[in-house]
Amino acid sequence: xxxxxxxxxxxxxxxxxxxxxxxxxxxxxxxxxxxxxxxxxxxxxxxxxxxxxxxxxxxxxxxxxxxxxxxxxxxxxxxxxxxxxxxxxxxxxxxxxxxxxxxxxxxxxxxxxxxxxxxxxxxxxxxxxxxxxxxxxxxxxxxxxxxxxxxxxxxxxxxxxxxxxxxxxxxxxxxxxxxxxxxxxxxxxxxxxxxxxxxxxxxxxx
Numbered sequence: 684x685x686x687x688x689x690x691x692x693x694x695x696x697x698x699x700x701x702x703x704x705x706x707x708x709x710x711x712x713x714x715x716x717x718x719x720x721x722x723x724x725x726x727x728x729x730x731x732x733x734x735x736x737x738x739x740x741x742x743x744x745x746x747x748x749x750x751x752x753x754x755x756x757x758x759x760x761x762x763x764x765x766x767x768x769x770x771x772x773x774x775x776x777x778x779x780x781x782x783x784x785x786x787x788x789x790x791x792x793x794x795x796x797x798x799x800x801x802x803x804x805x806x807x808x809x810x811x812x813x814x815x816x817x818x819x820x821x822x823x824x825x826x827x828x829x830x831x832x833x834x835x836x837x838x839x840x841x842x843x844x845x846x847x848x849x850x851x852x853x854x855x856x857x858x859x860x861x862x863x864x865x866x867x868x869x870x871x872x873x874x875x876x877x878x879x880x881x882x883x884x885x886x887x888x889x
Contacts, residue, residue: 694728696882700809701727701851704866708805708853715801716776716857725863726852732869735833735848739764739865742831749799749825750836755818757810757878759870762833763799769862773798776857787827796823806851806866814881847875 701724712720736742747770749763765773775783777794785791800823807818826832849868854861870878 693879693882696813697729697849697851698724698727700806700813700882701853703812704806704809704851705853706805707808708802709855711801711805712855712857715797718858721856723854723856724851725854726850728850729847730850732846732848735762735850735867736830738850738852739830739833740766742829744830745827746830746833747795747825747827748833748836749796749803749823751799751803751823752821753803753807753818753868754821756816757814757818757870757874759868759874761803761806761820761869762865762867763802764830764833764865764867765798766863767827769864770795770798772860772862792825795825799823799825802853802864802866806868810878814878816878816881 705722705724709720709722712722730738736744739746745767747765747767751761751763753759753761771783774787774791774794775781777797778790781791800820803820803823807820810816810818826836846869849870851866851868853864853866855864856862
């Protein structure tokens, strides 16, 4: 199901968008974590919102999700999703002296919010770079829950199960460790058409 009629060239535009966002995120994480951080895009495509839970490991998988609302010339909802193991490793890096496996408190949730803020901000910057749209993002909200709860949250924000979601999967490498992160953009319907039409126009012809 592809209501936006994306061609192979359009999907190339999505991958380019993903690569630009990953570049912004790598720069921000290099500053935050210290040392070289590499990020690569492992997948960039549209999927049905109902498929989100399968992408992140299944409905019973415990995940860390950061929700951010985007407003402006492009509006919609963003989710940054990490496995609990990936989130734990990043939190350990961000909080000096923290022991792996320590219970989550205010500092841990704040660190997770910052991680989500960086990733979402990187992709907002990528949209701005490619399309010139002006956007603002809300304060991040962090939840640790089963992946199936993501579907409930998305539906609550008006995203039907058959609505299309832009998925960007990224792999972050730092200090010999790899961390997988998923970025989901659920654009409002009018914003989706505007975004994809503009991305299409930015791709070289032929």
